[in-house]
Amino acid sequence: MLIRRNPLVMLICIELMLNAVNLTLVAFSRQLNNREGQLFALMTMTVAAAEAVVGLAILVDIFRVRDLEDVDDLSELKG
Amino acid sequence: MQALALAILLFPAAGGIFLGVFNWRGSRLLTAMVGPGVIWAAFVCVLILLGNNVDQDFTYWTWIRAGSFEVPFDILIDHLSLFMCLVITGVGGLIVTYAVGYMEHETDGSYARFFCYMDVFVLAMLILVLAGNTVFLIVGWAGVGLSSYLLIGFYYWRRSAVIAARKAFVMNVIGDIGMILGAFVLFVSYHQVVYLKLFPALPHTPDATTELAAFLLLVGGIAKSAQLPLHTWLPDAMEGPTPVSALIHAATMVTAGVYLVARFHPLYDATIYAHAAVAIIGAVTALFAASIALVQTDIKRVLAYSTMSQIGYMFLAVGIGAYSAGLFHLLSHAFFKALLFMAAGNVIHALHDDQDMRHYGGLWHDMRRSSVTFLAGSLSLAGIIPFVGFFSKENVLGEAFSRGDGLGYAVWFIGFVTAVLTGFYTGRMWWFAFWRPASEERPVAGHLHEAPLVMLVPVAVLAVLTTVGGFLQIKAIGGWALVDDFLKPVLGEERIRTNGLEYLATVLTLVLAALAFAAAYNFWIRGTWSPAGWRARYGWGARVLERKYYFDELYDWAFVRPLDRLAGFTDREDRSLIDTGAVDVGAYTERGAGALSLTQTGFLRSYVLVFVAGVVIAAVLVLWRASS
Numbered sequence: 001m002l003i004r005r006n007p008l009v010m011l012i013c014i015e016l017m018l019n020a021v022n023l024t025l026v027a028f029s030r031q032l033n034n035r036e037g038q039l040f041a042l043m044t045m046t047v048a049a050a051e052a053v054v055g056l057a058i059l060v061d062i063f064r065v066r067d068l069e070d071v072d073d074l075s076e077l078k079g
Numbered sequence: 080m081q082a083l084a085l086a087i088l089l090f091p092a093a094g095g096i097f098l099g100v101f102n103w104r105g106s107r108l109l110t111a112m113v114g115p116g117v118i119w120a121a122f123v124c125v126l127i128l129l130g131n132n133v134d135q136d137f138t139y140w141t142w143i144r145a146g147s148f149e150v151p152f153d154i155l156i157d158h159l160s161l162f163m164c165l166v167i168t169g170v171g172g173l174i175v176t177y178a179v180g181y182m183e184h185e186t187d188g189s190y191a192r193f194f195c196y197m198d199v200f201v202l203a204m205l206i207l208v209l210a211g212n213t214v215f216l217i218v219g220w221a222g223v224g225l226s227s228y229l230l231i232g233f234y235y236w237r238r239s240a241v242i243a244a245r246k247a248f249v250m251n252v253i254g255d256i257g258m259i260l261g262a263f264v265l266f267v268s269y270h271q272v273v274y275l276k277l278f279p280a281l282p283h284t285p286d287a288t289t290e291l292a293a294f295l296l297l298v299g300g301i302a303k304s305a306q307l308p309l310h311t312w313l314p315d316a317m318e319g320p321t322p323v324s325a326l327i328h329a330a331t332m333v334t335a336g337v338y339l340v341a342r343f344h345p346l347y348d349a350t351i352y353a354h355a356a357v358a359i360i361g362a363v364t365a366l367f368a369a370s371i372a373l374v375q376t377d378i379k380r381v382l383a384y385s386t387m388s389q390i391g392y393m394f395l396a397v398g399i400g401a402y403s404a405g406l407f408h409l410l411s412h413a414f415f416k417a418l419l420f421m422a423a424g425n426v427i428h429a430l431h432d433d434q435d436m437r438h439y440g441g442l443w444h445d446m447r448r449s450s451v452t453f454l455a456g457s458l459s460l461a462g463i464i465p466f467v468g469f470f471s472k473e474n475v476l477g478e479a480f481s482r483g484d485g486l487g488y489a490v491w492f493i494g495f496v497t498a499v500l501t502g503f504y505t506g507r508m509w510w511f512a513f514w515r516p517a518s519e520e521r522p523v524a525g526h527l528h529e530a531p532l533v534m535l536v537p538v539a540v541l542a543v544l545t546t547v548g549g550f551l552q553i554k555a556i557g558g559w560a561l562v563d564d565f566l567k568p569v570l571g572e573e574r575i576r577t578n579g580l581e582y583l584a585t586v587l588t589l590v591l592a593a594l595a596f597a598a599a600y601n602f603w604i605r606g607t608w609s610p611a612g613w614r615a616r617y618g619w620g621a622r623v624l625e626r627k628y629y630f631d632e633l634y635d636w637a638f639v640r641p642l643d644r645l646a647g648f649t650d651r652e653d654r655s656l657i658d659t660g661a662v663d664v665g666a667y668t669e670r671g672a673g674a675l676s677l678t679q680t681g682f683l684r685s686y687v688l689v690f691v692a693g694v695v696i697a698a699v700l701v702l703w704r705a706s707s
Binding site for chain 2: 075
């Protein structure tokens with residue numbers, strides 16, 4: 001994610017990270033015999049869904065305004 | 080009757096609200112009808128109450144209740160308050176009617192604003208005299224100060240008017256403070272605010288409490304009535320339109336102090352020093368103001384100083400316990416001074432607002448009707464028989480003379496000298512402004528336009544009252560005394576004159592005042608004696624009088640300048656100490672924000688980098704903690 005510049009790919013990266021965490025949570029839950037991990041995995045899925053919705057919506061809006069290839073072009077909010 | 084007593088207040092209140100809120104830029108005709116109309120309606124209410132011989136304290140509701148402190152909303156109708164109401168609504172009605180013509184050149188908004196203020200002023204003045212307790216009195220007292228501020232500053236685009244209004248307000252507030260403290264002392268000592276319960280509770284022998292309360296109330300009285308040393312606002316208040324000068328600075332507001340002393344006469348009768356102070360302040364102010372009036376050239380300022388002088392006579396009268404003599408002079412002064420102001424207003428109106436007497440002349444020829452009425456007022460002011468001023472002034476001086484003690488003779492003598500000076504400056508005003516041939520500097524060269532009917536009729540009514548009003552009370556020639564009889568239920572019996580000498584004193588005063596009036600002719604018309612020659616010989620005296628005894632300079636030096644310097648000091652300290660601190664805090668915050676804003680690069684990937692770095696550090700910390 002750090003080296004990618006395509007916003008869509010960055011979103012996919014975030015998605016991958018969240019899923020990795022999910023996997024970890026489920027694995028540890030099984031290992032330690034603790035249900036909370038599995039509950040937490042469900043939480044993460046919800047958050048991931050919300051994140052995908054918001055992120056994609058922002059991206060769609062940006063693409064409507066201009067043709068974007070590189071996230072570094074989005075630096076108008078520089079302080 | 081209870082509703083009618085309240086209606087006296089409700090009519091002007093309704094008029095003020097209507098003009099101020101609903102008819103702000105509405106019909107001019109409606110304004111000209113409502114403005115004076117509501118005051119005449121109040122006048123009719125007063126007449127009906129008088130006709131039914133009402134003498135009662137009407138309580139409407141409890142206004143304030145806090146523990147044992149209870150203030151009712153009550154209106155005291157007795158002969159004293161009805162007497163004052165007659166003056167306020169009667170003479171006030173004439174003046175406001177006159178203003179319909181005088182203010183005709185104003186824009187629609189200013190026209191309505193003027194009558195709104197006038198009605199509010201009359202309302203406040205009526206509250207002042209009708210109040211049945213000290214708290215309600217203070218409401219009227221402060222209301223009068225506020226509305227006079229508004230009226231003096233009516234031409235708010237003129238800097239001098241705004242400054243004069245502010246000066247009047249500050250002086251009046253000094254008086255208000257004395258007034259409030261006085262009422263406070265009375266309440267703390269006697270636990271009463273309602274007059275009819277307070278007065279029987281007062282002691283009959285002098286003690287420190289009553290002296291203190293009487294002195295504090297007197298501070299309020301002298302500020303409102305422009306007596307020494309709180310008088311400096313009155314001459315400057317002539318910046319207001321002339322009907323305002325007639326209403327406030329002649330007929331009603333400035334007499335509030337006299338009313339106050341008469342209303343609180345049980346208190347003043349119980350004191351020695353405060354009561355004598357009233358008489359002495361009155362006498363000294365009378366002489367002081369009359370001497371300044373000798374050299375003023377602005378016709379309204381001459382009238383203003385003569386007002387101060389005549390109010391001084393009233394204070395003198397109430398100060399020696401001759402209350403109804405003081406109130407008779409109040410009535411007479413309301414007639415002739417309102418007349419003088421309005422006749423002078425006709426002239427000022429015709430001469431395009433020029434008030435300098437040196438530019439006048441030829442008025443007897445061009446404005447005969449206004450001149451005749453002005454002459455009636457002048458002779459009355461000078462105290463010439465048979466005008467009302469003669470009878471009332473004689474009454475005051477006669478009471479002082481027949482008192483027969485040192486104070487009585489002293490104030491009589493000052494009053495006598497003042498009467499002669501009054502004759503002289505009134506004569507100067509008359510001969511110099513009206514009688515002499517037209518000045519070359521006159522702003523209107525040709526024939527002058529006499530005032531319209533709406534301005535002439537009120538002046539004519541007052542001229543008639545000035546001429547025949549004196550026959551209400553002709554003690555000077557040993558006749559009846561209707562004013563004394565009318566006020567007897569409130570103020571008690573007047574002294575019977577035992578001393579035959581006072582008639583001699585009366586004749587002497589009359590003759591010398593008339594001679595002084597005539598002597599002014601020699602000065603300004605015949606030129607037998609030249610004012611310039613006298614000025615050359617007594618230049619320093621003229622300078623002192625022209626500078627009004629340096630009172631303004633003294634106050635400037637004693638109060639204004641030190642306060643100015645204190646303000647300058649705090650201003651500098653504010654800039655160097657407090658402002659610098661505040662500016663520094665702002666500057667450091669800004670610089671810090673500047674440094675932090677570098678982190679907002681706008682590059683998404685740099686944020687991700689920081690985020691990852693943070694996660695790595697957190698992970699390291701957790702692992703390190705767990706391992707140790």
